[in-house]
Amino acid sequence: MTTLIVIDQAPYGSWSGREALDMVFSLAAFDQPAALLFIGAGVNWLRKSQDAGGIGQKTVEKNLAAAPVFGVEQILAEQSACERFRLGEEDRLNGVELIPSVRDALDRFERIVFAG
Amino acid sequence: MTQEQTIQATLHILNKSPSHPRFATCLAAVHEGDTLALAENAVLAVTDSTTSLPRNCVALGADLEARGLAGNPNVQIISYGDLVRLTAEHSRTVSW
Amino acid sequence: MSPGLSYTLVITGAPWSSQAPQTALAFAQELIAAGHHIDRVFLYGEGVHLASALSTPPSDEPHWPGQWADFLADNQTPGVACIASALRRGIVDQGEQARYELSANNLRQPYQIAGLGEWVEGNLKSDRVIYFHGSH
Numbered sequence: 001m002t003t004l005i006v007i008d009q010a011p012y013g014s015w016s017g018r019e020a021l022d023m024v025f026s027l028a029a030f031d032q033p034a035a036l037l038f039i040g041a042g043v044n045w046l047r048k049s050q051d052a053g054g055i056g057q058k059t060v061e062k063n064l065a066a067a068p069v070f071g072v073e074q075i076l077a078e079q080s081a082c083e084r085f086r087l088g089e090e091d092r093l094n095g096v097e098l099i100p101s102v103r104d105a106l107d108r109f110e111r112i113v114f115a116g
Numbered sequence: 117m118t119q120e121q122t123i124q125a126t127l128h129i130l131n132k133s134p135s136h137p138r139f140a141t142c143l144a145a146v147h148e149g150d151t152l153a154l155a156e157n158a159v160l161a162v163t164d165s166t167t168s169l170p171r172n173c174v175a176l177g178a179d180l181e182a183r184g185l186a187g188n189p190n191v192q193i194i195s196y197g198d199l200v201r202l203t204a205e206h207s208r209t210v211s212w
Numbered sequence: 213m214s215p216g217l218s219y220t221l222v223i224t225g226a227p228w229s230s231q232a233p234q235t236a237l238a239f240a241q242e243l244i245a246a247g248h249h250i251d252r253v254f255l256y257g258e259g260v261h262l263a264s265a266l267s268t269p270p271s272d273e274p275h276w277p278g279q280w281a282d283f284l285a286d287n288q289t290p291g292v293a294c295i296a297s298a299l300r301r302g303i304v305d306q307g308e309q310a311r312y313e314l315s316a317n318n319l320r321q322p323y324q325i326a327g328l329g330e331w332v333e334g335n336l337k338s339d340r341v342i343y344f345h346g347s348h
Contacts, residue, residue, distance in 0.1 A: 003335065008138060015300075019257045022296060026328035032335065040137050103145045106126065111335070112210045114138075116224040116257040116345055131235070131345060156231045157347055178238070196238040200246050203340055204217050211343035 002033040002073065004109035006102070010041040011060050012052060017045060020115030021063055028071035035074040036067065037105050043081040046092045064093060076105065126150045127206035129199075133157035134164040142212040146170050151206070153199060154191065155179055162188045174198070218249045220334030225346030226258040227276040228269075233262050236344040237280055244287055251338045252290040253280075254331050255323070258346055260298040263291065265320040281320050291323040292330045 005024045009017045020036075027034035038045055050061040067075060079098040082088075099105055106112060128146055130153065132139045139158065146152050154161055154175040161167045162175060162185055169191065177193040180186045186193070194202075203209050221240060225232025236253075243250060255262055267277045284291040293303055298319075304312075305319040319325060334341050 008141065016257060019297065022328060023256075023331070026332055027335070030329060030332045032332060039141065101144065102141055103147070106145050106147070106210070110208065111341075112208075113343065114211065114345060116259075129342075131231070131347065133347070136347075155235055176235075195242075196235075197242040197246065199239060200242045200248070203219075203342055204246075204248070209340065209342055211345055 001110045002035055003027055003111040003113055004035050004037050004076075004105055006037045006039060006105075006112060006114050007042040007045060008038075008040040008114070011045045011050075012055060012057055016116040017042065018060065018063075021060070021067075023113070023115055024067070024072055025070055031071070034072055035076065035109065036072060037076040037078070037099070037102070038081070039078040039102055040081050041085070043077050043085055043087055046075075046077055046082075046096055047087060048091055048093060061093065068095060078102065124207050127202050127209040128152045128212060129209060130154055130158040130212045131156040132212060134161050134167050138212050139167075142210075143167070143170070145210075151202060153194070153202060155199075159183060159185060162191055174202075216247055216249065217339040218251050218337070219243055220251050220331070220338040220341045221253045222331065222334075222341060222343045223253065223255050223259040223262060224257045225344060226261040227267065228261075229258065230346035230348070232259065232344040232346055233276045233280060234274075237276070237283060239342070239344070240283060240289075250287065250289045252292055252330060252334060253284065254334060255291070255293040255297070256328075256331065257294075257297050258301075259344075260293045260301055260303045263293040263298065263303050263320050263323040265318045277320055281322065285322050292326045293319065293323050294331070295325045295327050298325055 005020050007017045007020045024034045050059045052059045075096050076099050077096050130142045151172045159175045159179040174192045174194045223236050227233045304317045305325045306317050309317040
């Protein structure tokens with residue numbers, strides 16, 4: 001039973017997205033199938049060339065790039081949100097699959113979880 | 117990923133105010149046959165002129181009463197015990 | 213309705229910045245009344261503030277952390293605060309106080325501090341996992 005963790009909060013401005021990522025990594029560490037979905041402002045997690053040193057944080061891009069290595073099955077993003085935030089294919093991290101809507105994700109995954 | 121031929125009905129528990137982005141995301145994700153349970157700030161939806169609620173929509177009575185909306189008849193009013201029953205009846209619950 | 217289901221409750225909203233602990237407590241009380249079992253209550257993210265022993269609302273206001281602790285004790289329900297969420301937010305038990313050589317500890321009884329593995333186990337073993345999120 002794959003658990004889909006949904007992130008709709010923009011990166012850096014709050015900690016909830018990072019805590020969502022901890023959840024997905026934790027599932028993977030226990031060999032439980034897990035996937036990530038970014039919607040709304042959350043798709044900005046997926047932008048290339050992030051550098052958060054100037055705001056005193058670690059860049060989340062590296063954590064995300066490691067997700068497949070740690071067993072996260074899929075990284076999905078909401079197409080309309082990518083368009084809204086001008087996140088074209090060349091701007092996005094590799095390996096992200098676009099889906100038309102959250103409704104579509106509800107059809108594909110049994111468990112849907114927001115981290116907060 | 118598992119793709120099931122038949123999608124079982126889902127219980128959606130929504131606690132965000134109608135002005136929160138997740139509110140609209142939730143409403144767009146509710147399928148025919150699903151149940152939407154409004155809790156906390158989400159019960160303001162019953163008096164929101166810009167929101168049209170799905171057919172199977174219920175709202176926590178205590179939250180409606182707290183906000184002066186208990187007299188609003190356009191949703192079925194439920195208790196916390198009813199909410200427990202709904203989570204038991206649905207194999208899937210999504211908390212928004 | 214099918215009586216006797218097992219539940220894991222996850223609270224991610226903090227007292228005083230959200231209604232999540234109140235809603236979750238009313239829900240938990242009705243779960244027990246309906247004959248269901250609560251495997252654990254897992255506090256995550258901002259929800260760990262519910263486990264602070266130092267929360268002290270004015271005496272004429274409801275004491276959500278105290279009410280929750282009483283509920284857990286009365287029903288012998290395990291209450292678990294996620295260790296990573298808790299330590300970041302200054303919720304510390306005796307063990308972590310010693311490990312990090314901190315000046316105090318403040319984990320409210322009967323909570324325990326543990327990892328996200330407790331949440332994973334809830335996903336595996338409980339019939340239902342229900343989340344109570346913040347408002348923001």
